[in-house]
Amino acid sequence: LCLWGHPYLNSIFLLFFFFFSLTPWVPVVGLEIHAQISSNSKLFSGSQVQFAAPPNSLVSFFDASLPGTLPVLNRRCVEAAVMTGLALNCSINKKSLFDRKHYFYADLPAGYQITQQRVPIAVNGSLSYSLCIDNKMSQMVTKTVRIKQIQLEQDSGKSLHDDVRSQTLVDLNRAGVGLMEVVMEPDMCCGEEAAAAVRELQLILQTLGSSQAVMAEGQLRVDANVSVHHPGEPYGVRTEVKNINSIRFLAKAVDYEIERQIEELESGGTILNETRAFDSKLGCTVPMRDKEGKQDYRFMPEPNLPPLILYNARSLPANMNHQQVVNIDWIHERLPDLPSVKRAKLVEQYGILPEHSFTLLNEAGLTEFFEDVIKQTQMKPKKVIGWILNDLLSYLKQHSLTVKESPVSSFLLADLLNRLEKKEISSTAAKQVFAELWKGEGKTPLEIVKEKKLQLIQDQEDLERICQAVIDGQENEVIICQCRKDGVLALPHLLGRTRSSLPGSLV
């Protein structure tokens, strides 16, 4: 979580105002998050959902809004939204409604988006997330943001503007893909909090499988609503920041916007209720030019979809075709362990530090890797975690690899750690072996140990012989050893000599 916890200039700035200004500012941040539902087909049509398919190759008659076509709700999308709602402690509405939201845009073929404006599928939830104070891993605090609602809605297509030829190309592959819009209440106060909340949400979605939630592929899109006000006063005018395509940029964009608003107000200006885009290259937000004034979306009930009725075990009608119903209880019982539970279990089961559990979960597949290693080694989990986080993870980061792509498998690492545990090699040697393993040349730890002569010498006579040789080599030197007061011989110099005379097999 602290990977993004850079000491921002503006936090110093805010502190300055808090302590020295007569009128401190309180920033308020709310988020609207669109998560693409992981599903084979679209929300209301049978077209496939696939990232980076050839343009307009995944478009049904309905997606292209051919006259006379009708929406048919995708059960999988409903289940994903229910799952997500339950995981975010929401109450699930047994009856929710669909609405049309109208606006003209080239990538919105019907001229309206089907969404859930009046009664969404899930409401009144909460999300707990943790972040570290002062960028220190060891000082973590847990915060909660309220979830206002989760609504099902259609994604739009994509417009590609070719300014040179002054034409717009439209790709409808994405048009009609199912989205969950998660609306977070303005309970956050800085970029870091927003980033931590989104990261936690992302982990939850990925754990549930309800969304792949890869921001770079647009499966998770975050809009931030930002305002500042004086304590005790009503919330200030807010701006909406869009175009944020990574969690790191989210933190930057929010903090920039807070800073900008404070500066603006401090210098006597006003904040406009506007939409701004984050420019990741310049690191700032700029007004978006395409929206001319406030739009009236002319919401209307979607007449082609009956109310979405969900059941629980008690309300489930008898003789109902199970293909036709969604049972909330059934989904609840099958929810996987959520990240917070997983972390607690890791801490309890393996005795690792809470902050380590965060790091384990933050990296896709790392927990599984860790547990696989544990299963195959006698080394204590507390020691194993050090290898996982300090060695494996830093190598992965250095080479920008995912856990899946690691050239060192859990089997090889376990093998290596077992040799270390059995004192066949020293920990220094083990690090050397690890570095060799990383090259991915297909050698086993044993082969590397032998090849590099890294094994520890456990034979007493061998050791004595080597030491004698070192001492013999020192004959002409003035001081060989010193006697300490407590009678223990301190041989730093000699030890160093001995070590350097060997390839690396000593403690």
Next chain:
Amino acid sequence: MMGNTMSLVSAALKEGRVAPTELCQRCLSLIKSTKFLNAYITVAEETALKQAEESEKRYKRGQPLGVLDGIPIAVKDNFNTAGIETTCASNMLKGYISPYNATVVQKLLDQGAVLLGKTNLDEFAMGSGSTDGVFGPVRNPWSYSRQYKEKSVPKSHSEDKDSNWVITGGSSGGSAAAVSSFTCFAALGSDTGGSTRNPAAHCGVVGLKPTYGLISRHGLIPLVNSMDVPGILTRCVDDAAVVLGSLAGHDPKDSTTIQDNFKPFELSDLTDVSKLSIGIPKEYHAPGLSSEILALWSKAADLFKNAGAKVIEVSLPHTRYSIVCYHVLCTAEVASNMARFDGLEYGHRSDMNKSTESMYAATRREGFNDVVRGRILSGNYFLLKQNYENYFIKAQKVRRLIANDFVKVFGSGVDILLTPTTLSDAIPYMEFIKEDNRTRSAQDDILTQAANMAGLPAINVPTALSERGLPVGLQFIGRSFQEKQLLTVAKWFEKQVKFPMIQLDEVKRHDHGVFQHQKSASFLEHRT
């Protein structure tokens, strides 16, 4: 032959007395000789003949697909038909060829029906005259009937003889005219506020609007999604039951269709109506109702009374709010439904290319007529945030009250409601266009649209000829999903009133043939 009911023709096909291709040819040539009616926008001669040939092969093998096999039908041009133009009588969709069939079209084709072509309508089905389409108005076949010609004496000799023709009503006027002029044996219309029943009444045919949710709307280009129902136009009630049976049932592509299985039914001959309770809603005694129709209505009530049925006056107190309520709900959905016509994916696109927005504006200005544009504008007005509560929400509440009126009446033991379908018989085109579309629609839908608001099944049964020699129909409204009861009663009534057959010279010229005697047996005796 051509004036026969579908059931009789179906029997003739089965017995080999007529071949599907011959039947199809006859219809096609009749379509040509009645071209002046402007009932069809597109005639799919080639595919129709091909379908007829396929049907003929099935009959020869002794394996017809059912009663619809080889039956020539027509479909209103707001249903999608794969490979055949679907225009909605609008510049916006002129030349548009859909890649898919509406579910109802597919079902008819799957049962061997022969699709002759697409029938004329008001642009996007917005109208009550079938006069406001880009392909021109539809002429009521009865304008050219011997019955009308005999009774309507031209006011002056200087007046153009041709200016006397009367409208079909609408918006499914093309389908009603097609069935009425014998160019097909059944046709699909759509019914949002009366668009099937109104022209059926004016053209002297049966027009059935089934319960909302009984027939799939998939592929019907919507007017008001929450009220649209595919309508059925036939020459008799039995035929309507057959077509209903072939179309009804759940469609996975339309989430508003009911899940329950629908069992097609045959109508029995009702012999005893004494257990029946017929409601006469007093509010349907509406301003502008012609005395002629009023008299016919009470005559019909007496008919039931004399046969032993209980006939009682009932009240549907919110009927009078129906017009304004309908106006708000209809235009709001129209504004929304028409948003997709932006010239990007299909249909008309303006040459204007200054910006995307200017292209949208020009496309929609060029593509839609005044009526459509007017409804889009008012609909968007009603949907504005500041107006939504005052208009849309209120209209929805009124709609609920209107629906509840029916629930109460049916709950009180009334089985069927009997009302007029239209205020008067069809009026001449020259007369009709003196008022604008909005005024006309408001007037003409008054007796029919409440059934759409409540989603109830309703049927027009041709009842008699007016003093001018034009058809007049009465409407029966039934309980939700009680089509069988509704049609059974309608059939009994149909049998009592013996509505006369249209006497068309065009048909006579074409309809010489082997089964002339049958026609006289089944219809000529009914002539009044």
